[in-house]
Amino acid sequence: xxxxxxxxxxxxxxxxxxxxxxxxxxxxxxxxxxxxxxxxxxxxxxxxxxxxxxxxxxxxxxxxxxxxxxxxxxxxxxxxxxxxxxxxxxxxxxxxxxxxxxxxxxxxxxxxxxxx
Amino acid sequence: xxxxxxxxxxxxxxxxxxxxxxxxxxxxxxxxxxxxxxxxxxxxxxxxxxxxxxxxxxxxxxxxxxxxxxxxxxxxxxxxxxxxxxxxxxxxxxxxxxxxxxxxxxx
Numbered sequence: 001x002x003x004x005x006x007x008x009x010x011x012x013x014x015x016x017x018x019x020x021x022x023x024x025x026x027x028x029x030x031x032x033x034x035x036x037x038x039x040x041x042x043x044x045x046x047x048x049x050x051x052x053x054x055x056x057x058x059x060x061x062x063x064x065x066x067x068x069x070x071x072x073x074x075x076x077x078x079x080x081x082x083x084x085x086x087x088x089x090x091x092x093x094x095x096x097x098x099x100x101x102x103x104x105x106x107x108x109x110x111x112x113x114x115x116x
Numbered sequence: 117x118x119x120x121x122x123x124x125x126x127x128x129x130x131x132x133x134x135x136x137x138x139x140x141x142x143x144x145x146x147x148x149x150x151x152x153x154x155x156x157x158x159x160x161x162x163x164x165x166x167x168x169x170x171x172x173x174x175x176x177x178x179x180x181x182x183x184x185x186x187x188x189x190x191x192x193x194x195x196x197x198x199x200x201x202x203x204x205x206x207x208x209x210x211x212x213x214x215x216x217x218x219x220x221x222x223x
Contacts, residue, residue, distance in 0.1 A: 035212075044203065044214055044215075044216050044217045045152075045154075045160065045203055045205070045214040045217075046214065047205075047207075047211065047212035047213065047214065050212070058210050058211060060211060061117070061211075094159055094160075098207070099165075100165045100166055100169075101148045101150070101165070101166075101206075101207040101208070101212075102150035102162055102165035102166075102205065102207070103150070103152075103160075103162060103205070104162045104165070104171070106159035106160060106161075107159065108159060109159055
C-alpha cells in the first residue's frame with residue numbers, strides 16, 4: 001500500500017524557517033519524481049516544487065530562492081526546506097508523486113502557519 | 117507561466133444530471149492535462165490524466181476530452197458522492213499550474 005506521510009508543519013514567525021518531511025512507503029523515492037503542492041486556507045491548489053528522478057529541480061516563482069526541495073533516498077523521504085517565510089506561505093503542504101505529468105499519490109498534508 | 121481558467125466557478129446540479137466543466141489553457145499544452153476531485157478537509161484525488169485517461173478505480177461516469185487549449189470534464193450521471201470541488205492542472209514548460217476550481221453543489 002502506498003503511503004505519503006508529511007510532518008514538520010506548525011506556527012512560525014515571518015522571516016523564519018521550517019523543514020517539512022514526507023516519509024514514503026510503497027514505492028521508492030529515488031526512482032520517482034516528487035513534488036510539493038500547497039493550498040492556502042479556503043483557496044485553490046498551488047504547485048511549489050518538483051524534484052525529478054534524474055536530478056532536475058523546478059520551483060514556482062513564488063518560492064524560488066527561498067524554498068529548497070531535497071530527498072534522502074536511504075530514508076525514502078522527501079523534504080522541503082523553507083526560509084524567509086511570509087504570511088502568504090500559510091497553507092497546507094501536500095507531498096505528491098508526479099507521474100505522466102499529473103500528481104497521482106497525495107499525502108494527508110501538513111499545515112504551515114506564518115504569523116507573529 | 118501558463119494560466120488555467122475553469123468555468124463555471126460554481127455549478128448547481130441534481131443527482132442524475134449530466135454536467136460538464138471546462139478548462140482553458142493560455143497556450144497549448146497538447147494533452148498534458150489532469151483533473152482532480154477534492155472534498156472538504158481531504159487531499160485531492162486524481163481522476164484523469166493525459167486529458168482523457170481514467171485512473172484505475174475511478175467510476176466510468178467520469179470522462180475527459182480535449183487537446184491544445186480547451187478541455188472538458190464530464191460526469192454522465194451525477195451521484196451523491198460526486199458533489200465536491202474539481203480542479204484541472206497542467207505541467208509543461210518547467211512549471212505546473214492549477215485552475216481556480218469548480219465547486220459542484222447540490223441543487
